[in-house]
Amino acid sequence: MKKMLIGALLIVAPHLAFAQCFGSAGFQTCTDNSGNTYNVQRFGNTTNVQGYSASGSSWNQTSQKIGNTVYQNGTSADGNSWNGTSQTIGNTTYHNGMDSKGNPYNYTCNQYGCN
Helix, strand or coil: CHHHHHHHHHHHHHHCCCEEEEECCCEEEEEECCCCEEEEEEECCEEEEEEECCCCCEEEEEEEEECCEEEEEEECCCCCEEEEEEEEECCEEEEEEECCCCCEEEEEEECCEEC
């Protein structure tokens, strides 16, 4: 589950798919179909996302892209921190890091899916 959450965050942060957003390219506020709200701030190669669930919990993520690698860290809704690295080589992206419960993760995604 944590693998999918991290993967989803990597997709959501730059694009906020299925969310209605307003604001500029540098700062947007978005709301998705479930009533969750996201404040997204972009500056150069860094993206900061502050998320608020419809139930009142919140989380945050900071991502920085350097070359073909994205470094991310954040705080989950339960207050625990996590971090990860995603490196793309060709059609394959390698993900690894530590989830908010202190568990290491490591998985790979390509055009056929993730393992």
